[in-house]
């Protein structure tokens with residue numbers, strides 16, 4: 307007979323086979339309750355459950371209310387591009403590290419690829435399309451053109467939105483303020499100095515200088 311089989315139970319740590327089985331029974335019961343959906347049914351009586359299928363939500367985008375079907379996992383960037391065809395907002399990294407997808411929520415710049423569409427309900431959303439269009443450029447967009455603030459253009463909508471948000475909260479920024487505002491916007495073409503020039507020129511022209 308092996309030593310293993312003939313040895314008495316070791317309860318030196320206050321943990322026996324019996325207590326393990328009792329604990330496992332409690333855990334199994336909990337899992338069964340979860341699997342049966344009983345907890346879900348209980349919580350449904352206290353909350354407004356959305357999903358997992360698409361549900362229509364109202365988003366205030368560029369001054370008008372749009373009804374958009376979204377799943378709980380749908381990002382704001384996906385809702386803008388895929389459902390509303392506002393393709394000015396670019397998805398580049400899709401993980402919050404380049405800021406190409408920047409839009410404004412209540413005037414503050416956010417990465418729309420890491421913002422759930424559901425979290426934008428009851429907020430004022432501004433996209434690059436809300437700033438201006440090719441016939442009526444926003445002064446900042448015109449300054450980007452004039453000062454060569456773009457090359458390939460992948461980063462440009464997000465860059466413009468970060469700068470527009472800066473000018474909304476600080477109409478007279480210093481170069482360091484602009485650099486700080488675009489510190490999360492990655493430009494592979496290296497247009498940063500031209501972007502700073504464009505923002506400072508916009509601020510000067512607004513002051514009438």
Ligand code: FES
Nearest residue numbers: 398400402405419
């Ligand atoms: S695409 Fe959103 S941060 Fe890069």
Ligand code: FES
Nearest residue numbers: 457461493494495
């Ligand atoms: S202009 Fe090309 S990435 Fe910025």
